[in-house]
Amino acid sequence: MVAHRTDDAADFATSLIRAAGPDPSRLLQHLIAIQRRYSFIPPGAVGRLALGLDVTPVQITAAVEFYAFLHAEPRGDYDILFSNNITDHMQGSLTLFEALCVRLGVVPGTPRLDGRVTVDLTSCTGMCDQGPAALVNGLAVTRLNRARVDQIADLVEARTPLGDWPQELFAVADSIRRTDILLSRRETHGAGLRALLDRGVDAALAELERSGLRGRGGAGFSTAAKWRLCRDTPADAHYVVCNADEGEPGTFKDRVLLNAYADQVFEGMTLCAGVLGASQGYLYLRGEYLTLRPRLEAVLERRRQAGLLGQGILGRVGFDFDIEIHLGAGAYVCGEESALIESLEGKRGVTRKRPPFPAASGYLERPTVVDNVETLLASARILAEGAEWFREMGTSQSAGTKLLSVSGDCRAPGIYEYPYGVSVRQVLDDCGATEVQAVQVSGAAGVTLAPGEFDRVLAFEDLPTSGSFMVLDHRRDLLDLVQNFSHFFAHESCGFCTPCRVGSRLLRNLVDKVCAGRAGRYDLAEMRQIGGVMRATSHCGLGHTAPNAVLDTLTKFPEIYERRLRSDDFEPAFDLEGALAEARQLRGGEQQASGDRL
């Protein structure tokens, strides 16, 4: 194995601390930088970080073991992670994954003996409209096929530096398919900010309230109410956080918004800061979107030059605000706002208890607004165009439009902007989906819809959604989707509370038992019961929603289970035949020789 040179790891850690100060909330960002440089977190760096940031070495170990993109042991020089979402599977990712492993001679998840390469799986990378996708040293590679896999294998074997790889491998298309009021304009030229400065904070909040804007992450809390609550909480500092940890399998709208509409997102953050009196904001960008970072930094710099960020924004004395990008490191739970805040503070992304809510006590225990990318963009446009402009679209409880990330079995996957109230059927027609068996709305944590429900509408009144919209046609075995999601949740459960930690693994095991054709009817009842416990008693939304796909399909698609059952009754988890297989194999030779029977 090629030795990874880590003798300067402590010095590198020192340089990071020197650049950013002894701030423990920097820990995760430092670890990400170290991981990128050495392909793991060398012990020398751990010791130096602990000393410099006043954290214990074991707290660093705790964080490294929590985040999927951090490693205590070296990875390969090329770390290739295939996106493991059901849509990637449907596009043939697993065959390509195996092909690459064979071509390179690697065991999945283990660095090759020469240390050159690791090939592994990772949770959905947000490229469902152009999968199968992978990350190579954190950078997204799309539209994988056999030729591209061979090409990647050749590049790895030739030790071609990543910067010299053909750029078309890294091409990410926006694939915007339907635009409405939000996506029809790319620039605001500070119009929303000027409206805020001209009319004052109270008028701006009132405008936002009249617009009826609700959070786009799925929960749908009134944005104006959240901002007001935060502003009215007295504190020495307030913070604005943009939640760009778009980890829900099947969503990729934030990727597109940050790629093509970043100005408006940053303007929304700046507006929010103006309302709160905040001087610091953070964009928490999921690690999978590392590709976007340079462009986002450039947009921030341009806005500073234009007087839209920094000291005295638009010439207003005292309106000081800047935005910093923090990266995530492979943890779905960090999309939950309080886990995101923990992660922003450099810790393991474990959800906090509530109350208090972040608007009262969030980042560094200060009042904090955490808003979805799309929400912030909409707020910037509302201030520029007026509440009526927004209010005219949508339904009574769901003003405006919603971006959908459409993927799966359809002719035209991509981003669709619709007024709220659009029916599932309309979306299916528009994206060219036929022979549809089921639609998974809102991702793995969402709802599985059967054809009888396609007249339901996307709106807070009926189907609230984060925008993930995955289509499965009649060729698919829905149980593959259930199995994919149950593995996803067992992998992504943070482990804090009993029902989610243990329940998600019990569910995964039972789904595997069904898929292996070894389950009985008793196991289906068990799955319902465990799902019920998780839904009722879990600490946060992850645990509440983790059993959704299992519970939904048990009710709406019982046949996908029935045809795999071994019996109508109890089947033991212990597989006698399986357990004896190895012994039988070992005795195979003897048996023939002696005529003995096992």
Next chain:
Amino acid sequence: MSLERSFRLDGQEIPFTEGQTLMDAALAAGEYIPHLCHNPALAPHGSCRLCVVGIKGRYVSACTQPAVAGIEVDNSSAELIGYRRALVQMLFVEGNHVCPACEKSGACQLQAVAYYLGMLAPHYTHFFPRRPLDASHPEFFIDHNRCILCELCVRASRDLDGKRVFAIAGRGTGSRLVVNAPSGRLGDSGFAATDRAAHVCPVGAILPKHRGYAVPIGHRLYDQQPISRVGDVAANERDP
């Protein structure tokens, strides 16, 4: 006036003062709500979920939920007891809990709560994880097989002892208690027998050495009375 406020727990009036949680108020009133990760000396955590109670059909953890005047709180419905029993069963299959061979048997909160909730068997398929035993410290040992990840030792060491000896690493069922020492072993850490962290474990994960079976089985805390009457084992432990 504010002193007069109360809520109803299974129909019974429970008085509370501003800032108290449902758990605080219930404990003060002598009412038992099952729990494992709660200890009044430490900030509430809400991770074991055993103290879930029903309010208007929703389930919340009593240890983290601020008391509100006039609410009806369900602490005994059949559905609720079923959930709690399932949670205990989950904890039993997640680790390796062999009561007959455990020094803590009879004075173990996990075992006592299981009895209280009418658990007759672990029910779910055991995970049988491989977990280590750390006997490196001269006075105490950690049997990770019995750890239920309640983080009481983590919090006591950090918030009461000012030491930060423990942390939880990993995630999901890969979560594990880790010790702050270069070797990762308790004996090489700053842990002392006099630490509060040494005396808050509700199960048999952190135990003193050299004191095996000082109280015979059958005469232990929960052998005499149910946990609903005598409360937490930590509160009953004599000074070390």
